[in-house]
Amino acid sequence: MTFDRNLARDRIIEAALPHVPFDGWSEAVLARAAEAAGYPAATAVRVFPAGTLDALAHWCAMADNAMIETCEADPDFPAMKIREKIAYAIRVRLGPLAPHREAVRRALAAMAMPSGIPLSMKTLWATVDAIWRLAGDRATDFNYYSKRGLAAAVYSSTLLYWLEDRSEGQTDSWAFLDRRIADVMALPKAMEGVKAQFAKMPNPFAPLAAKFRKAG
Numbered sequence: 001m002t003f004d005r006n007l008a009r010d011r012i013i014e015a016a017l018p019h020v021p022f023d024g025w026s027e028a029v030l031a032r033a034a035e036a037a038g039y040p041a042a043t044a045v046r047v048f049p050a051g052t053l054d055a056l057a058h059w060c061a062m063a064d065n066a067m068i069e070t071c072e073a074d075p076d077f078p079a080m081k082i083r084e085k086i087a088y089a090i091r092v093r094l095g096p097l098a099p100h101r102e103a104v105r106r107a108l109a110a111m112a113m114p115s116g117i118p119l120s121m122k123t124l125w126a127t128v129d130a131i132w133r134l135a136g137d138r139a140t141d142f143n144y145y146s147k148r149g150l151a152a153a154v155y156s157s158t159l160l161y162w163l164e165d166r167s168e169g170q171t172d173s174w175a176f177l178d179r180r181i182a183d184v185m186a187l188p189k190a191m192e193g194v195k196a197q198f199a200k201m202p203n204p205f206a207p208l209a210a211k212f213r214k215a216g
Contacts, residue, residue, distance in 0.1 A: 009058045012030060012033045025110050053110070063097065086151065086181060091174055093131075104163065124156065158177045158180060
């Protein structure tokens with residue numbers, strides 16, 4: 001049988017999640033997870049050659065893909081307003097991760113280290129880009145960047161709130177999310193303000209944006 005690299009990655013991540021809250025994201029955990037998933041321990045290095053950062057990048061991609069699939073499969077999604085689509089997509093992105101909050105917290109800590117910051121920026125951009133694409137955005141001018149900058153702020157603040165939320169069904173987090181989106185929508189000059197600030201500095205996301213547009 002042909003070795004399926006992506007399937008192996010998925011299975012190793014899924015097998016690692018129960019252990020991360022106790023042992024953190026490490027190569028040792030990935031090796032044990034590979035064995036638990038039915039592979040030789042060395043498979044973890046084979047599919048994640050850069051170690052834990054590779055694993056975290058793949059976990060983020062798994063969550064993004066699940067969000068996209070769920071939104072696209074919802075028959076009511078196309079008829080939603082843009083703000084509703086954004087809120088729904090973020091809920092779908094975070095909701096299923098509730099059983100793994102500690103693993104998310106540990107992932108954020110790893111990506112806050114100097115070696116993880118580029119990955120943190122890349123995965124955040126990938127998430128908010130996917131959210132706006134789901135919402136129907138096809139902008140190619142400066143709005144492409146400003147919209148994603150605003151979405152990144154909404155998503156990041158909601159993520160931090162969500163990490164500490166113990167309300168039933170995460171209702172407090174979704175109420176917080178709705179307030180953040182309302183705050184953005186209530187500022188008619190928000191886009192111009194972001195544009196004015198960004199115009200004064202180099203755009204660190206430009207290479208990533210070009211890559212995603214080319215891939216799309």
